[in-house]
Amino acid sequence: MKEDIQKLLDHKPTSSFLVAIDSDGCAFDTMELKQKECFTPNTIKYWNLQAISKYAREACEFVNLYSKWRGANRFPALIKVFDLLSDWDKVKARKVQIPYTPNLRKWIETETKLGNPALEAYCKEHPEQEDMQITLQWSKAVNKTVEDIVKGGLPPFPYVEECLQKCQGNADIMVCSQTPTEALVREWQEQDLAKYVFVICGQEIGTKAEHIKFASENRYEKNHILMIGDAYGDLKAARANNALFFPINPGHEEESWQRLYEEGLDRFFNGTYEGEYEASLIKEFDKYLPETPPWKR
Ligand SMILES: [Mg+2]
Numbered sequence: 001m002k003e004d005i006q007k008l009l010d011h012k013p014t015s016s017f018l019v020a021i022d023s024d025g026c027a028f029d030t031m032e033l034k035q036k037e038c039f040t041p042n043t044i045k046y047w048n049l050q051a052i053s054k055y056a057r058e059a060c061e062f063v064n065l066y067s068k069w070r071g072a073n074r075f076p077a078l079i080k081v082f083d084l085l086s087d088w089d090k091v092k093a094r095k096v097q098i099p100y101t102p103n104l105r106k107w108i109e110t111e112t113k114l115g116n117p118a119l120e121a122y123c124k125e126h127p128e129q130e131d132m133q134i135t136l137q138w139s140k141a142v143n144k145t146v147e148d149i150v151k152g153g154l155p156p157f158p159y160v161e162e163c164l165q166k167c168q169g170n171a172d173i174m175v176c177s178q179t180p181t182e183a184l185v186r187e188w189q190e191q192d193l194a195k196y197v198f199v200i201c202g203q204e205i206g207t208k209a210e211h212i213k214f215a216s217e218n219r220y221e222k223n224h225i226l227m228i229g230d231a232y233g234d235l236k237a238a239r240a241n242n243a244l245f246f247p248i249n250p251g252h253e254e255e256s257w258q259r260l261y262e263e264g265l266d267r268f269f270n271g272t273y274e275g276e277y278e279a280s281l282i283k284e285f286d287k288y289l290p291e292t293p294p295w296k297r
Contacts, residue, residue, distance in 0.1 A: 005214055008211065020176040025071065039142055160193070176237070209240035
């Protein structure tokens, strides 16, 4: 990991522009498959939501795919689903018990590494906490289903490769993601896209904001750095570096990539991206990631 960071710090620009691309849900259409086929069915099974499966599914998809929480860590996202269900009149009418998760809520607030290794260690120390035991079973089952269902070979969205080709020679390109690096490298190599990028950064190398910082600090003008992403976390990573942001709109990824190819990149390279144009894209992006669920509007 230290060597990987050093590699970023040592990166020498070959051009004056830097483009950082998120992977899951941005370059590759993996979010729909993972959320709808892997997360949601296990959430319904392990948390006994069978009687309200229709509402549970809708809440899961809203939180994880079509709201401002898109891309959030799985544990706080799960709690958000429970909170939305508790507050939904149609769910209340079914008189179904929404999972009671006091320890999980506390764990999320106090633990900084919200992942299975920390959860497993915690569960060993607290075998009496039922909600934590179920959380661990659920989380492991999700991983197993992902392994089983998400077989390699998912292609990138249309226009991703065209955009990479257009950047080639004009910008240095990096992958900037919170997926394990090993999986990222495999996916980018399988699709023969790794040849376009100078580095592939996953969760072990730090946050997305750190990736950009390590690779760019004191080497590129701020308005010569563009982050391409599909969630608020990506926008935040760009802003933490005063970099520009191009949104891939959830559910409208193809149009977004086409727009990047046909106008966004040209504007970025000719200096007319910053300001009004970027603001109009982000305003549109906001519409796709609302805070209020459709059943409350
Ligand atoms: Mg993403």
